[in-house]
Amino acid sequence: MPDLMPDQPTSARESPPAVSIVIPNWNGRAWLPACVRSLGAQELAPLEVIVVDNGSDDGSLDYLRAQHPEITVLALGRNTGFAHAVNRGVDVARGEFVATINTDVVLAPDWLKRMAHVLCGRRDAAAVACKMLDLNDPARIYDAGDVLRRDGACEQRGRFARDDGRWDTPGEVFGACAGAALFRRLALTSVGGFDERYFAYLEDVDLALRLQLAGWSCVYEPAVAFHAAEASSERLPGGHLYLVERNTLVLVAKAFPVGWLPLVAYRQAAWAYHALRDRRLRWHLRGAAAALRLLPGALRERRGLLRGARKPVETVVPARPIRGPRAGGHPAQIAGTSGPAPGRRA
Numbered sequence: 001m002p003d004l005m006p007d008q009p010t011s012a013r014e015s016p017p018a019v020s021i022v023i024p025n026w027n028g029r030a031w032l033p034a035c036v037r038s039l040g041a042q043e044l045a046p047l048e049v050i051v052v053d054n055g056s057d058d059g060s061l062d063y064l065r066a067q068h069p070e071i072t073v074l075a076l077g078r079n080t081g082f083a084h085a086v087n088r089g090v091d092v093a094r095g096e097f098v099a100t101i102n103t104d105v106v107l108a109p110d111w112l113k114r115m116a117h118v119l120c121g122r123r124d125a126a127a128v129a130c131k132m133l134d135l136n137d138p139a140r141i142y143d144a145g146d147v148l149r150r151d152g153a154c155e156q157r158g159r160f161a162r163d164d165g166r167w168d169t170p171g172e173v174f175g176a177c178a179g180a181a182l183f184r185r186l187a188l189t190s191v192g193g194f195d196e197r198y199f200a201y202l203e204d205v206d207l208a209l210r211l212q213l214a215g216w217s218c219v220y221e222p223a224v225a226f227h228a229a230e231a232s233s234e235r236l237p238g239g240h241l242y243l244v245e246r247n248t249l250v251l252v253a254k255a256f257p258v259g260w261l262p263l264v265a266y267r268q269a270a271w272a273y274h275a276l277r278d279r280r281l282r283w284h285l286r287g288a289a290a291a292l293r294l295l296p297g298a299l300r301e302r303r304g305l306l307r308g309a310r311k312p313v314e315t316v317v318p319a320r321p322i323r324g325p326r327a328g329g330h331p332a333q334i335a336g337t338s339g340p341a342p343g344r345r346a
Contacts, residue, residue, distance in 0.1 A: 020095030028103030081199035126187035126216035129176030145173030175208025215310030245287030
């Protein structure tokens with residue numbers, strides 16, 4: 001267990017934990033009312049709500065200031081990315097726990113209470129992942145915790161599957177989708193927060209990897225959050241493909257053993273094939289080229305990250321199939337194909 005943890009179990013407390021909500025916003029005016037209403041309906045009231053605005057020009061700031069003066073607004077003036085915005089929110093957050101919530105997320109009323117209860121009872125846990133359902137099709141799973149594979153692909157458990165009860169069992173997972181997750185602030189800051197080089201996509205996977213290597217765990221609790229899948233990625237040049245490709249290569253460089261490179265090469269070839277087939281190869285190649293500029297820094301960090309690890313990376317990312325039903329992917333992979341690059345959230 002990390003040395004940073006207090007001696008007294010958090011489950012022994014008499015009062016509920018103080019939870020700060022951090023919402024990164026980029027032109028999310030259409031989504032904010034429903035998101036904020038769901039926060040106001042929580043059975044466990046948050047200590048504070050902090051919206052970090054990435055240079056929105058859709059009236060988001062005017063809406064928040066006029067309709068919700070109780071919300072703390074940090075206006076960054078430009079789009080600095082998900083990772084940077086969340087870090088700035090965490091910098092000013094006062095809660096022991098911090099929930100990161102996308103603007104296009106609506107929480108069930110018991111979400112925060114259930115998530116906080118789990119984190120209170122698990123001193124070894126840095127984060128809690130939840131059951132995210134598609135806002136437009138609530139019977140369909142969006143994410144039930146993340147899985148990182150040795151080919152570099154991060155899969156969202158249950159993605160596109162029907163919510164038929166298979167994802168209602170609590171347990172441990174690799175990591176949490178930061179679109180709706182609860183973090184122990186002490187753990188989050190101890191590893192340096194989100195890596196801002198990622199801008200968006202896979203920044204939560206990178207964080208989960210670093211937390212796991214530092215000795216922390218992540219717990220899955222099937223508290224429900226409804227998410228409008230890929231609502232903001234559609235506004236990015238090339239969608240999410242460019243960022244997923246770039247950030248995957250950075251993640252691999254930071255921590256993956258050399259012996260895993262054949263698996264990574266296989267996955268890269270499969271992604272390139274599907275990008276070509278879908279007439280999006282230029283975005284895949286641009287992502288790979290952009291990664292080259294970030295690799296020297298990632299490789300410099302690699303030695304320190306692995307040298308100080310409390311868990312070996314082989315334990316954190318165990319061997320598992322990269323094809324077929326046990327690969328943890330979406331229907332294309334379950335059917336036995338290599339599948340496209342995994343969809344990630346903004």
